[in-house]
Amino acid sequence: MITRNVTILNRAGLHTRPAAAIVKLASEFQSDFFINKDGFQINGKSIIGVMTLAAAQGSELELSFEGPDEEQMSDVLVAYFAKGFDEM
C-alpha cells in the first residue's frame, strides 16, 4: 500500500469538475484508491464520495493506493493534485 499526502491548491477547491476527473483517472487503474480527510475515508472511485469531502483550498488529504498498479496510479493522481486540477 502506498500513502501520499496532498494539498488542495486551486482557489475553487475540489469541486464537481475535478472530482469527476479524479474518479475518471482512478477508474483507469485496477488498484483500490481511498481518500482520507479529517479521519473521514471515502472511496476515490466514487464521485459522490469524492464530492462529499467538500475539500476547500488548503485542505490536506491523504491518498492511499493498494493493488497491482498502485505505483503508477499514485503517480498519476498525485500529479493531478499537484497541478491544482489544471486551474492554476
Place this chain on the structure above:
Amino acid sequence: MIDEKKKEQPAWMNFKTLQKEELSVRYFFQKMKDRFKLKLVAGETGLETKKITDKNLHRPGLALAGYVGLFTFHRLQVFGNTELYYLESLPIEDRIRSFATIVAFDVPCIVVPNGNKLGDELLEICNERGIPVFNTTIETTKAIYFISDFLDDQFNLHTTIHASFIDVYGVGMLFVGKSGVGKSEVALDLIERGHRLVADDVVVVTQKGEGILMGAGTDFGEHFMEIRGLGILNVREMFGIRAIRFQKRVEVIVELEVWDSTATYTRTGLDESLIHILGVEIERVKLPILPGKNITVISEVIALNYLLKHYGYDASAAFSKKLEDKIASKSGDTTSGERVIAYFEHDFE
C-alpha cells in the same frame, strides 16, 4: 490465525475506526438547544474553550457538601433538586463557598433541569470562570437520560464504509464490493421495487450500545446516488419520500463480487458466516455475480430468510434435521425420490 484472517479481509473492510475525544460545549449546546429547550444563562465565554471529554454525567451532591475526593469534575455536572435545595438551605456565604469549591475545578459545564435556577450570586461566579450554565424545564431524570443518550452517541465508535445501504422488508442490508461491481444499480432496482434507500456510496456506521450497528448517510450526500452512464440522481426527488429513510440498523452485509470459480460459495447456508464491524457481529453473505442472475430478487430473499431465521425458522437447519430424522428412523422405509403426494385422489388439475 488473526494474521491469516487479516489477509483475507476484503478491501471494503479497510476503513478507519473513529472515536471523538472531545466535544466543545458550543457543539453540545447547538445540538441540544432546540430539542430540549436548553437556555444558556451564564458563562458564554466558556462555550468554545470548555470541552466535554466523558460520556458520563455527574451529580455533584457530595462535592457541594465539601467532599471532593474522587470528584469527577471533568464530566458534565447536573444540578438536580438535591443539589439546589441543599445550596438554598445554606446561608449565603456558605452557599458561595460551597459552590466555589466545585467551580475551582475545570468543570466543562453545568445543566440545571426541572425548571430550577441557580441564584444570581452563583451565576456570577460561573460568568467569571467561564463555565457555561444551561437551564431546562425537563425533569432531572429525563434530562439525564437524554443527555447521556446524546453523549453516548457522540462518543461511540464510528466509521465510513463505501457501500449502498437499503432497508429491504425492514432488514438493513449493506451492499459492499469493488467499485463498479454494481452496488448502486442493485440499490436502484430495490428502490424501484418499493424498498427504501438509506445511503449510497458513503455510509456512516455507528456502534450503538452492545451489539447494535446503526447506519446513515452523510449530511452532505444524503440520498444522492451515481449511476454509471447516467450521472447523479436524487432518489428522494425522483421516487419520493417513501423511497428513503434516514437511518437503519445494519443487519446483513452482502458482498457482491465477480464470480470467482476458485472461491467457494455456501450451498446449504448452514455454515453461517459472521463478520466483525466495530466489534459488532453481523451476518455476511457472499454473492457472486453471474449473467442471468437477478441480484435484486436474491437480495429480497436474503432479507426474507433473515426475517424467518429471526422469528425462529431456519430453512437450512430444518431441511438438515429432516434428513437426519429420515436416516435415523428405523422404519425400513429407505426409498428415495418418493413423491410428496402418495395418491392423487382423482385430483387431475
